Amino acid sequence: MPALLSVRKISKSYKENTGVFATGKKIVLDKVSFELESAQILAVVGESGSGKSTLARQIVMLEHPDSGEILLHGESLQSEARVHQKIRMIFQNPAASLNPHKRIYQQLEEPLINNTALSQSERSSRIKQSLERVGMGADQVSRYPHMFSGGQRQRIAIARALIVNPEIIVADEAVSALDVSVQAQVLNLILDLKDEMRMSWLFITHDISVVNVIADRVMVLYAGKVMEIGSVKDVLENPLHPYTRKLLQCVPKVGTQLKIISTEGMPYPSAVFPSMGSGCVYRNRCPLVDKICGETEPPMISSARQSVACFKV
Amino acid sequence: MCDLPVLLEVDDLNVDFELRGVSVQAVQSVSLKVSAGETVGIVGESGSGKSVTSLAIMGLIKEPGILRSGSVRIFGEDMLKLSSRQRRKYLGRDISMIFQEPTESLNPVFTIARQIDEVLKSHSSMSRRQRKDRVLELMKIVGMPEPEKTLRSWPHQLSGGMNQRVMIAMAIACNPLLLIADEPTTALDVTVQEQILHLLRRLQQENNMGMIFITHDLSVVSTIADKIIVMYAGQVVEVCDTDDLFLQALHPYTEALLKSLPENYSAINRRMENIKGTPPAVGERLPGCSFQPRCNYARELCSQQKPVLNAIDKYSSRRVRCFYPLDNDSRNT
Numbered sequence: 001m002p003a004l005l006s007v008r009k010i011s012k013s014y015k016e017n018t019g020v021f022a023t024g025k026k027i028v029l030d031k032v033s034f035e036l037e038s039a040q041i042l043a044v045v046g047e048s049g050s051g052k053s054t055l056a057r058q059i060v061m062l063e064h065p066d067s068g069e070i071l072l073h074g075e076s077l078q079s080e081a082r083v084h085q086k087i088r089m090i091f092q093n094p095a096a097s098l099n100p101h102k103r104i105y106q107q108l109e110e111p112l113i114n115n116t117a118l119s120q121s122e123r124s125s126r127i128k129q130s131l132e133r134v135g136m137g138a139d140q141v142s143r144y145p146h147m148f149s150g151g152q153r154q155r156i157a158i159a160r161a162l163i164v165n166p167e168i169i170v171a172d173e174a175v176s177a178l179d180v181s182v183q184a185q186v187l188n189l190i191l192d193l194k195d196e197m198r199m200s201w202l203f204i205t206h207d208i209s210v211v212n213v214i215a216d217r218v219m220v221l222y223a224g225k226v227m228e229i230g231s232v233k234d235v236l237e238n239p240l241h242p243y244t245r246k247l248l249q250c251v252p253k254v255g256t257q258l259k260i261i262s263t264e265g266m267p268y269p270s271a272v273f274p275s276m277g278s279g280c281v282y283r284n285r286c287p288l289v290d291k292i293c294g295e296t297e298p299p300m301i302s303s304a305r306q307s308v309a310c311f312k313v
Numbered sequence: 314m315c316d317l318p319v320l321l322e323v324d325d326l327n328v329d330f331e332l333r334g335v336s337v338q339a340v341q342s343v344s345l346k347v348s349a350g351e352t353v354g355i356v357g358e359s360g361s362g363k364s365v366t367s368l369a370i371m372g373l374i375k376e377p378g379i380l381r382s383g384s385v386r387i388f389g390e391d392m393l394k395l396s397s398r399q400r401r402k403y404l405g406r407d408i409s410m411i412f413q414e415p416t417e418s419l420n421p422v423f424t425i426a427r428q429i430d431e432v433l434k435s436h437s438s439m440s441r442r443q444r445k446d447r448v449l450e451l452m453k454i455v456g457m458p459e460p461e462k463t464l465r466s467w468p469h470q471l472s473g474g475m476n477q478r479v480m481i482a483m484a485i486a487c488n489p490l491l492l493i494a495d496e497p498t499t500a501l502d503v504t505v506q507e508q509i510l511h512l513l514r515r516l517q518q519e520n521n522m523g524m525i526f527i528t529h530d531l532s533v534v535s536t537i538a539d540k541i542i543v544m545y546a547g548q549v550v551e552v553c554d555t556d557d558l559f560l561q562a563l564h565p566y567t568e569a570l571l572k573s574l575p576e577n578y579s580a581i582n583r584r585m586e587n588i589k590g591t592p593p594a595v596g597e598r599l600p601g602c603s604f605q606p607r608c609n610y611a612r613e614l615c616s617q618q619k620p621v622l623n624a625i626d627k628y629s630s631r632r633v634r635c636f637y638p639l640d641n642d643s644r645n646t
Binding site for chain 1: 358359404472473502504505506507510516529530531532533535536559569570571574575576578584585586587588589
């Protein structure tokens with residue numbers, strides 16, 4: 001039985017202006033592979049520039065990878081129409097992803113018109129259902145987005161993603177812009193939807209404390225490469241990759257005082273990952289760096305619990 | 314902390330916004346004090362009035378905002394009574410501010426060197442050569458890699474974390490006595506956030522600088538602040554030392570905020586507690602406590618009268634705006 005979604009060695013690069021007339025290639029994703037099972041939440045974590053959002057765009061077919069393939073139920077993603085019905089996306093800022101000029105009803109109806117053959121009355125009842133499922137009253141359909149709070153808008157964005165009964169929702173920093181109390185409401189909603197509708201989520205975030213609450217598995221990206229992947233329990237309790245450990249260390253926790261250390265001599269975490277040639281992409285920030293790290297790229301070492309791309313484990 | 318000089322004293326600050334003839338109270342009787350070497354954290358959700366408070370301190374409230382009443386004294390001098398020309402002598406030199414979006418706060422058409430130099434030009438009598446040295450020194454203080462090269466860059470060539478360092482360099486250029494940081498790390502990655510927090514803490518200790526740290530993130534503020542002010546719907550609802558807050562929240566809103574932090578939950582205990590309902594809408598005025606409709610502990614009195622910010626006998630340094638603070642002893646009485 002093939003996995004619901006399996007991503008095999010996808011790579012993506014963008015053109016980059018390196019001089020006045022010269023262009024180069026910037027590799028954003030480099031042979032990323034993973035699988036997503038049904039009713040599972042896979043969190044993707046990494047710093048800005050690590051390729052998280054680029055990965056999301058490939059999966060929903062907003063862009064096409066340079067190489068590699070993405071399989072849904074073992075079949076290659078061919079027709080965009082089919083993908084748009086099975087995989088939906090939610091963005092970070094609901095105020096920007098909802099159209100300010102259209103009423104909620106129109107915005108929810110649009111994916112139904114484009115992707116289904118439902119009649120007008122069927123569409124109307126589906127819209128009501130979907131709003132109720134995210135905890136909003138169906139009487140609010142004739143309002144405009146600005147009449148809702150941030151949390152409500154994100155619920156509407158979720159309702160719009162749910163409305164075509166997709167199998168996978170790709171959420172790109174879907175709770176990052178929300179206040180903590182609202183964030184808690186939306187996270188609970190996502191967990192409920194996963195259980196009730198057996199829906200899978202690719203949950204992109206930079207907030208590791210959120211990963212712990214919501215995800216079943218977690219994938220750590222750095223400079224477009226998978227550093228570590230495994231169950232949330234294994235990766236967060238027993239991180240193997242030095243980068244995963246660094247990320248976990250940096251998460252501020254209530255009640256811990258900041259240690260005063262000098263930032264001098266500390267390798268600067270750069271959002272612009274330098275082209276590193278061969279070898280491990282993390283090596284110039286890695287405390288465990290060794291000769292071999294600069295020579296060959298570390299292969300993915302898989303154990304029963306988690307997979308990690310590092311020589312030093 | 315008591316023996317250190319008080320840098321900033323805000324007393325009964327009220328800021329309204331006039332919207333279509335309706336006056337909205339964005340900040341209601343906020344008072345606070347910052348001493349040298351002290352960090353005061355202001356925590357609250359969007360719309361709680363934390364940024365408006367900081368703008369009022371800087372004297373940056375513009376139409377349709379109106380400063381109704383209150384005083385902002387810096388070293389005893391009431392800033393709000395000064396003309397904007399007189400105030401400008403203080404701003405940028407004695408008090409400075411860092412904003413949330415570093416990339417948007419920098420001028421995109423000037424190089425980094427020029428932007429930092431501008432601060433020195435307007436607030437110091439240094440010669441061109443001295444300023445050039447100071448700019449380079451500042452880049453080193455904020456831990457900028459390749460300082461000479463970065464100085465020749467434009468903001469769009471740098472990452473968010475680097476731009477935030479430039480903002481900090483500008484803010485500390487004249488060794489300010491007070492730094493107001495409004496969500497300085499919210500837009501940054503955790504690894505960069507950690508470095509910026511360390512940097513602020515170090516600068517503060519070296520220069521004995523006072524700091525106001527505004528954020529919506531309780532876990533961040535707990536690592537850096539000595540004292541925390543929790544704001545809700547334009548009012549201060551709780552004031553206390555950082556350590557006390559996490560031992561026992563006294564205001565139901567503070568407790569609810571702490572419970573909404575994802576770090577308290579795990580794969581086993583997944584359903585997070587959340588605050589029911591939403592904050593009062595803009596301009597909505599309740600006869601009683603503004604948190605009452607969302608409060609799990611609300612009683613009859615809460616919807617009838619407005620609570621005041623009261624000291625609590627048991628905790629000398631704490632104040633809370635609640636009729637029934639969440640403390641076992643006082644709840645039973």
